[in-house]
Amino acid sequence: MKHADVIVVGAGPAGIAAATAAARHGRSVLLVDDNPGAGGQIWRGGIENFDKAGEKRDDPAKTKALKGLVSSGATLLSGFRVFDAPGPSELRAIGETSEGTEVVTLRYDRLILATGARERFLPFPGWTLPGVFGAGGLQALVKGGFAVEGKRVVVAGSGPLLLAVAAHLHEYKASIACIAEQATTSQLAPFASSLLSYPSKVWQGISYRATLYKTPYRTGSWPISAMPNEATGLLKSVQLTNGNKTWQEPCDMLACGFHLVPNTELASLLNCKLQVGFVAVDEQQRTSVENVYCAGEPTGIAGLDAALIQGEIAGLVSAGQSASHLHSRNLAERRFGARLEAAFRLRPELRLLPALETIVCRCEDVTYEDLAARSSWTDAKLQTRCGMGPCQGRICGPATQTLFGWTPKSVRPPLFPVPVSAFCVHDSQQTVSEEIA
Amino acid sequence: MPESITVLVNGMPVQMQAGSIVSAALLKAGEPCRLSVTAEPRTALCGMGICFECRATVNGVRHRRTCQMICCDGMVVESDR
Numbered sequence: 001m002k003h004a005d006v007i008v009v010g011a012g013p014a015g016i017a018a019a020t021a022a023a024r025h026g027r028s029v030l031l032v033d034d035n036p037g038a039g040g041q042i043w044r045g046g047i048e049n050f051d052k053a054g055e056k057r058d059d060p061a062k063t064k065a066l067k068g069l070v071s072s073g074a075t076l077l078s079g080f081r082v083f084d085a086p087g088p089s090e091l092r093a094i095g096e097t098s099e100g101t102e103v104v105t106l107r108y109d110r111l112i113l114a115t116g117a118r119e120r121f122l123p124f125p126g127w128t129l130p131g132v133f134g135a136g137g138l139q140a141l142v143k144g145g146f147a148v149e150g151k152r153v154v155v156a157g158s159g160p161l162l163l164a165v166a167a168h169l170h171e172y173k174a175s176i177a178c179i180a181e182q183a184t185t186s187q188l189a190p191f192a193s194s195l196l197s198y199p200s201k202v203w204q205g206i207s208y209r210a211t212l213y214k215t216p217y218r219t220g221s222w223p224i225s226a227m228p229n230e231a232t233g234l235l236k237s238v239q240l241t242n243g244n245k246t247w248q249e250p251c252d253m254l255a256c257g258f259h260l261v262p263n264t265e266l267a268s269l270l271n272c273k274l275q276v277g278f279v280a281v282d283e284q285q286r287t288s289v290e291n292v293y294c295a296g297e298p299t300g301i302a303g304l305d306a307a308l309i310q311g312e313i314a315g316l317v318s319a320g321q322s323a324s325h326l327h328s329r330n331l332a333e334r335r336f337g338a339r340l341e342a343a344f345r346l347r348p349e350l351r352l353l354p355a356l357e358t359i360v361c362r363c364e365d366v367t368y369e370d371l372a373a374r375s376s377w378t379d380a381k382l383q384t385r386c387g388m389g390p391c392q393g394r395i396c397g398p399a400t401q402t403l404f405g406w407t408p409k410s411v412r413p414p415l416f417p418v419p420v421s422a423f424c425v426h427d428s429q430q431t432v433s434e435e436i437a
Numbered sequence: 438m439p440e441s442i443t444v445l446v447n448g449m450p451v452q453m454q455a456g457s458i459v460s461a462a463l464l465k466a467g468e469p470c471r472l473s474v475t476a477e478p479r480t481a482l483c484g485m486g487i488c489f490e491c492r493a494t495v496n497g498v499r500h501r502r503t504c505q506m507i508c509c510d511g512m513v514v515e516s517d518r
């Protein structure tokens with residue numbers, strides 16, 4: 001068993017900012033994260049990135065945040081995933097190493113949820129082919145050592161992440177065939193102009209555009225199918241459309257995601273109130289549950305700056321400090337998030353992408369045809385096993401929400417598949433059985 | 438410059454830069470991670486431990502999410518075939 005005054009779940013920018021702020025004010029802080037290292041997705045570590053001169057390249061903002069975290073005295077527990085909240089002020093987490101699994105109970109006085117977001121995936125014919133990745137997914141794999149040099153990549157879907165991913169892949173010497181953004185130019189225009197009121201974001205945008213100045217950015221365009229090479233079964237091309245015209249884009253890989261959805265499963269398990277799919281918080285990042293705070297993307301998709309400010313607010317407030325000096329900046333970032341949502345609103349045509357035989361639930365291979373006859377998420381689960389595989393509906397849930405308007409209900413432990421023995425043993429150092437429950 | 442390590446993917450030695458994730462080694466080897474319930478080959482999708490498409494057997498332990506696991510020298514990775 002481990003106890004800390006403040007436990008923070010998720011070591012992305014929001015979690016790092018929260019842990020650092022709370023620890024600097026004398027609280028014992030434990031920061032838990034399921035990845036091998038701190039940084040979350042946007043500051044994901046991985047293979048060392050060397051520039052042409054052989055020097056290591058680092059993101060200065062990430063370096064500063066990680067140094068701050070280390071000097072704050074907060075403890076980082078990497079590679080552990082929270083799967084249950086069995087009692088008041090108590091979590092259970094499981095760590096997986098190449099040797100086996102370890103289960104630990106975590107007790108807190110205050111809890112800060114900084115569980116981030118994931119990509120929204122929408123099914124279309126061919127989206128399960130090898131060679132089709134999430135947009136952020138491919139970026140993460142490249143950071144993890146997957147070489148894309150000389151590969152031709154189509155980046156498609158929606159959201160500012162597409163630009164960041166394309167710029168990153170270009171840096172790793174992939175050839176970007178095009179970026180297909182489903183939002184229209186007129187939808188994006190007010191957003192582009194609103195960037196001017198956020199200087200750091202403008203600079204980021206300009207540096208992406210500079211990297212990608214030769215890459216076509218096709219707004220109002222989206223993928224309708226991914227085609228395999230009949231002989232090899234590997235991805236051969238992507239069919240794109242702008243609603244009037246349809247064309248083939250030959251490629252080795254498709255990086256495709258439709259903006260982001262929040263990770264609210266742990267918040268739901270703790271009975272935190274959700275509002276239109278996001279964790280409801282007040283200006284001090286307090287959720288509806290006493291002593292539980294939430295920061296960053298689960299409270300609204302608003303990006304890095306919002307995550308850092310909200311994390312700091314949650315950390316300060318959980319340590320009994322005032323954070324009122326940060327409230328106006330937080331409000332501005334939330335307004336930015338609202339503009340983001342409007343700009344990248346999904347077009348209705350995306351609901352018509354799946355063919356009858358297109359798989360919607362990848363864990364259980366449930367097709368669109370199987371689901372079209374069902375009346376609700378619960379009905380679909382009971383009759384087809386949609387959403388009942390290992391991802392527990394994290395991928396097909398948001399997809400069926402877009403396709404059919406279904407709302408996934410009731411989160412229950414375990415939040416992720418764990419070995420049955422994770423429920424039988426107390427805190428353990430010993431290796432337990434590897435079978436998924 | 439970066440150190441290189443070797444992992445075995447379905448018996449084939451694959452050279453990876455130190456710090457690489459196991460999913461990247463499977464992709465480099467051109468091996469799918471798993472076969473779906475209707476026997477479709479699948480590779481990593483989300484890259485962040487959410488989608489479970491990257492599950493494979495690592496050092497004899499089944500159902501490892503290979504996108505959240507760092508390669509070690511001599512690691513034995515087996516996927517559905």
